[in-house]
Amino acid sequence: MTKVGGRTRKGVTIVEVAKRAGVSTATVSRVLNNSDKCSPETRRRVYDAIAKLNYVPNHSAQSLKRQATQVIALAIPDIGNPVYVGMAKAVQETASRRGYRLLLISTEGSLSEEIYAVRSLAQRVVDGLIICSLTVRQQYLRELERAEAPVVAIGRLLDEAKVDNVRVDSEAGAVLAVQHLIDQGCRKIAFVNGTLGTVPANSRLAGYRRALFDNGLGFDPELVVDSDFTMMGGYCAMGALLDAGKDVDAVFAANDAMALGVLRRLRESRVRVPEDVVVVGMDDIDEGRISTPTLTTVSLLAGERGRIAAELLLDRITGAFRGEWRRVTVTPRLIIRESSVRYMVDTQEG
Amino acid sequence: MTKVGGRTRKGVTIVEVAKRAGVSTATVSRVLNNSDKCSPETRRRVYDAIAKLNYVPNHSAQSLKRQATQVIALAIPDIGNPVYVGMAKAVQETASRRGYRLLLISTEGSLSEEIYAVRSLAQRVVDGLIICSLTVRQQYLRELERAEAPVVAIGRLLDEAKVDNVRVDSEAGAVLAVQHLIDQGCRKIAFVNGTLGTVPANSRLAGYRRALFDNGLGFDPELVVDSDFTMMGGYCAMGALLDAGKDVDAVFAANDAMALGVLRRLRESRVRVPEDVVVVGMDDIDEGRISTPTLTTVSLLAGERGRIAAELLLDRITGAFRGEWRRVTVTPRLIIRESSVRYMVDTQEG
DNA sequence: TTGCCACGTGTGAACGTTTACATCAAGGGG
DNA sequence: CCCCTTGATGTAAACGTTCACACGTGGCAA
Numbered sequence: 001m002t003k004v005g006g007r008t009r010k011g012v013t014i015v016e017v018a019k020r021a022g023v024s025t026a027t028v029s030r031v032l033n034n035s036d037k038c039s040p041e042t043r044r045r046v047y048d049a050i051a052k053l054n055y056v057p058n059h060s061a062q063s064l065k066r067q068a069t070q071v072i073a074l075a076i077p078d079i080g081n082p083v084y085v086g087m088a089k090a091v092q093e094t095a096s097r098r099g100y101r102l103l104l105i106s107t108e109g110s111l112s113e114e115i116y117a118v119r120s121l122a123q124r125v126v127d128g129l130i131i132c133s134l135t136v137r138q139q140y141l142r143e144l145e146r147a148e149a150p151v152v153a154i155g156r157l158l159d160e161a162k163v164d165n166v167r168v169d170s171e172a173g174a175v176l177a178v179q180h181l182i183d184q185g186c187r188k189i190a191f192v193n194g195t196l197g198t199v200p201a202n203s204r205l206a207g208y209r210r211a212l213f214d215n216g217l218g219f220d221p222e223l224v225v226d227s228d229f230t231m232m233g234g235y236c237a238m239g240a241l242l243d244a245g246k247d248v249d250a251v252f253a254a255n256d257a258m259a260l261g262v263l264r265r266l267r268e269s270r271v272r273v274p275e276d277v278v279v280v281g282m283d284d285i286d287e288g289r290i291s292t293p294t295l296t297t298v299s300l301l302a303g304e305r306g307r308i309a310a311e312l313l314l315d316r317i318t319g320a321f322r323g324e325w326r327r328v329t330v331t332p333r334l335i336i337r338e339s340s341v342r343y344m345v346d347t348q349e350g
Numbered sequence: 351m352t353k354v355g356g357r358t359r360k361g362v363t364i365v366e367v368a369k370r371a372g373v374s375t376a377t378v379s380r381v382l383n384n385s386d387k388c389s390p391e392t393r394r395r396v397y398d399a400i401a402k403l404n405y406v407p408n409h410s411a412q413s414l415k416r417q418a419t420q421v422i423a424l425a426i427p428d429i430g431n432p433v434y435v436g437m438a439k440a441v442q443e444t445a446s447r448r449g450y451r452l453l454l455i456s457t458e459g460s461l462s463e464e465i466y467a468v469r470s471l472a473q474r475v476v477d478g479l480i481i482c483s484l485t486v487r488q489q490y491l492r493e494l495e496r497a498e499a500p501v502v503a504i505g506r507l508l509d510e511a512k513v514d515n516v517r518v519d520s521e522a523g524a525v526l527a528v529q530h531l532i533d534q535g536c537r538k539i540a541f542v543n544g545t546l547g548t549v550p551a552n553s554r555l556a557g558y559r560r561a562l563f564d565n566g567l568g569f570d571p572e573l574v575v576d577s578d579f580t581m582m583g584g585y586c587a588m589g590a591l592l593d594a595g596k597d598v599d600a601v602f603a604a605n606d607a608m609a610l611g612v613l614r615r616l617r618e619s620r621v622r623v624p625e626d627v628v629v630v631g632m633d634d635i636d637e638g639r640i641s642t643p644t645l646t647t648v649s650l651l652a653g654e655r656g657r658i659a660a661e662l663l664l665d666r667i668t669g670a671f672r673g674e675w676r677r678v679t680v681t682p683r684l685i686i687r688e689s690s691v692r693y694m695v696d697t698q699e700g
Numbered sequence: 701t702t703g704c705c706a707c708g709t710g711t712g713a714a715c716g717t718t719t720a721c722a723t724c725a726a727g728g729g730g
Numbered sequence: 731c732c733c734c735t736t737g738a739t740g741t742a743a744a745c746g747t748t749c750a751c752a753c754g755t756g757g758c759a760a
Contacts, residue, residue: 011472011498013716024740029718039738056472056498060413061716064745069410071453071475079439089429092456101475103421104454106442122361122406125421125451148361148406231640260640267642290581290610292617292642363746374710379748389708411746414715 012053021049032057063124071101072313073126075117077109077134082285083255083302084132087154090306091130098314100127109134115143122148128313130154130306134198150316152309156199164316165327166309170200170282173298173332174207175214177252177280180296180334182215184342186250186278189217192237192262194229194254201226204254204282222246227258234261242269249277250340256281256288256297263291263339279339293338301330362403371399382407413474421451422663423476424656425467427459427484432635433605433652434482437504440656441480448664450477459484465493472498478663480504480656484548500666502659506549514666515677516659520550520632523648523682524557525564527602527630530646530684532565534692536600536628539567542587542612544579544604551576554604554632572596577608584611592619599627600690606631606638606647613641613689629689643688651680 018025023042030038031046049055063069074091076084092102103126107113114133121129128150133140136157144151144163152164181189191208194201209219225240227233234253238261241248253259259281266273273279273293281288281297288295308328315321368375373392380388381396399405413419424441426434442452453476457463464483471479478500483490486507494501494513502514531539541558544551555574562569575590577583584603588611591598603609609631616623623629623643631638631647638645658678665671 011474011716015716025717026719026741027739030739033718037738042738054472056469058414058716059473059475060410060419061745062718063410064408064414064715064747065717065719067745079442080435085430085435088454089456092429092454096456102454104438104442104452106439106446119406122404123409124361125409264640287637287640290614290637291640361746364748365746375747376711376749377709380709383748387708392708408746411715412748414717414745415747415749417715 011058012055013058014055017046017049017053017055020053021045067124068127068317069124070099071103071126072310072317073103073105073117073129075105075107075114075129075131077107077132079104079106082257082287083283083300086285086302087132087306090303091310094307094310095314098310100314107131107133111135111137111140114140118143118147118151121151124149128152128317130309130313134195134200136199150313152313152316154305154309156203162325164312164325166305166312166330167327168300168305168330168332170300170332171203171207171210173282173300174204174252174254175211176332176334177282177298178208178211179215180336180340181250181252181278181280182211182217184250184278184340187217188223188246188248189250189252190223190225190241190246190248192234192241192251192253192258193224193226194233194258196226198229200229201254208252223248227254229255229257231257231261231264234258235265236261238262238265242271251277251279253279253281256283256285256295259295259297259339260287260291263293263295267292273339274342278342284335288337291339296337296340297335299333299335301332304330361408362405363408364405367396367399367403367405370403371395417474418477418667419474420449421453421476422660422667423453423455423467423479425455425457425464425479425481427457427482429454429456432607432637433633433650436635436652437482437656440653441660444657444660445664448660450664457481457483461485461487461490464490468493468497468501471501474499478502478667480659480663484545484550486549500663502663502666504655504659506553512675514662514675516655516662516680517677518650518655518680518682520650520682521553521557521560523632523650524554524602524604525561526682526684527632527648528558528561529565530686530690531600531602531628531630532561532567534600534628534690537567538573538596538598539600539602540573540575540591540596540598542584542591542601542603542608543574543576544583544608546576548579550579551604558602573598577604579605579607581607581611581614584608585615586611588612588615592621601627601629603629603631606633606635606645609645609647609689610637610641613643613645617642623689624692628692634685638687641689646687646690647685649683649685651682654680 014025014028018028027042028046031043072095074088078084095102105117107117117131130152132154141158141161144153154166156167157163157165178189193205212219225237227237251262253262259279262279263273266277271277281295284297284299288297364375364378368378377388377392378396381393422445424438428434445452455467457467467481480502482504491508491511494503504516506517507513507515528539543555559569575587577587601612603612609629612629613623616627621627631645634647634649638647662676
């Protein structure tokens with residue numbers, strides 16, 4: 001059989017190879033897998049047959065027998081989001097380097113999709129899962145803990161969660177950002193927060209308050225606007241601040257997308273950045289390098305977290321690590337660009 | 351067996367379900383797959399057993415038996431590139447909607463990786479492949495034509511290629527861009543091209559020349575600078591143009607990334623856009639919506655192409671389409687934003 | 701009553717590997 | 731010269747499904 005009009009053909013199997021090489025299928029398999037325990041002569045004949053017949057082992061059969069697929073899954077809320085793109089890229093690279101393929105799952109941030117992703121581990125489509133969620137509910141944690149295969153969660157979980165976990169101390173990141181604003185001489189610092197109830201929104205707000213407190217500055221609820229982590233959201237939030245006529249000399253946005261919206265809104269109102277208002281974001285997405293002005297931000301090391309998560313997962317899958325659950329926390333880094341530097345306006349790259 | 355210290359447990363199989371429900375495994379399978387031909391009573395008992403035992407069918411076994419994995423692969427040169435992100439997102443959505451999962455392969459634009467991706471179809475890890483390449487060589491085409499499973503190529507191939515193919519007429523896109531510049535009154539239009547030898551670079555140059563010719567304008571080789579499709583490349587290319595002291599009233603960049611580099615370089619030299627020089631890019635990446643000025647561009651409908659490719663592939667896989675190879679060409683669209691509109695500088699969204 | 705059909709279900713053979721175990725030949729030490 | 735070891739290979743049983751086929755039962759028409 002050959003491929004005709006869209007119908008696929010059956011591949012050549014190990015049986016035909018064995019026949020052609022004049023050995024048993026077991027021998028062929030041995031040559032392929034542990035080519036040490038077989039004579040050089042046999043090995044040559046088998047390789048010959050394989051080449052002649054164009055044999056390729058069937059992956060489903062191997063997976064079934066070996067109980068392993070050499071594929072890992074990455075479940076993220078949104079493929080389009082630059083933060084997750086960086087993460088996905090790092091995971092893909094790490095997986096590929098270690099001989100694994102990557103299955104991409106988009107959860108759209110919905111709890112049911114997340115749970116579905118975890119449950120589908122029982123199907124054995126993949127050997128393990130890296131999952132990234134914005135909200136943490138009891139049910140989610142329960143599912144993670146009783147998953148049918150190794151799982152690594154990216155993002156802050158409850159402290160008692162018994163799951164391999166890579167997180168970033170984004171509260172500390174927020175402190176870093178706000179402290180930087182204060183160091184620049186700002187005193188009236190607005191905060192554009194992301195979607196209420198999500199873990200990042202909570203911890204960034206906490207960081208904002210802590211930094212103010214540590215510097216003896218009061219917390220003014222009216223300087224906090226809630227938004228939704230999107231550029232449009234940041235744009236509107238800044239609009240609300242302007243409309244309210246609040247006197248503000250700096251804006252800290254809970255992520256870069258919103259910060260870019262803020263910049264855009266300020267530009268439309270002819271408010272100069274950084275001369276009149278200083279702006280800082282969070283995430284370090286590529287867009288921040290080319291905005292006008294370029295955006296000061298706090299890197300949450302998405303790629304780094306992806307890489308680490310993949311390493312943890314693969315160590316677990318291969319059995320290189322067998323202990324209890326682990327937790328890795330990465331430390332955010334301040335990246336200073338034009339939007340927050342008053343004494344120097346042009347041509348600076350972070 | 352249960353999961354202990356990272357060791358995975360064997361899942362419950364159809365045999366146990368059958369035993370518990372007091373039927374044969376065939377019946378369980380029938381209930382699961384074509385639940386019409388079995389009595390309601392049996393069906394109930396089977397579902398009961400499944401629920402009690404928490405049974406989930408093993409995907410490898412199903413794939414092996416059915417000769418189909420319900421997974422498709424997408425091979426792209428670079429996951430980080432916004433163009434491919436949009437494409438991947440659309441493919442993922444389409445696949446997911448039609449009950450398929452997505453395996454992501456990064457080829458890094460290397461021919462050998464591309465060929466490896468096509469060849470690995472023989473392994474039957476996936477039921478089909480969508481592949482996206484920047485260069486088209488004979489060997490690549492040969493591999494595509496003799497692939498072991500359905501393949502859809504995104505990007506222009508040679509005309510005689512017998513492969514399902516989704517392409518965009520990017521020469522027409524380039525004409526669109528340059529015509530727009532001419533319509534704005536520009537006469538000295540520079541062209542920042544991408545990596546020489548790639549298909550997109552060739553066709554965009556062709557479009558640039560054709561548009562000039564159609565409008566009776568001469569082609570000046572000195573107004574063409576070759577670059578590499580990156581922002582930094584565009585930045586340097588613009589630098590070269592400025593250093594050469596060429597008198598230019600417009601720049602057409604072969605993609606948005608380079609266009610953003612061009613904008614950046616112009617800003618550093620205090621050349622105003624669009625007042626002094628008009629700039630147009632190509633691709634319609636998100637960054638172009640937030641740059642200063644926002645970037646006029648030609649959308650090549652990456653998402654749309656991804657969606658179509660996925661539909662073609664799935665129709666082929668499911669047997670919904672059985673004919674000869676097909677070719678779909680999408681038509682680029684001009685998106686006018688600030689960087690090319692002289693009579694109106696601020697607050698315009700494309 | 702007989703024959704036929706439809707329907708629900710069980711039997712068993714695939715699907716293409718891997719691997720424990722058996723087998724066999726050759727070689728070496730006693 | 732025999733026995734034991736060693737190494738290469740074959741045999742056959744998994745892995746967990748699906749599905750063609752066979753079988754038995756009951757209903758209905760002739």
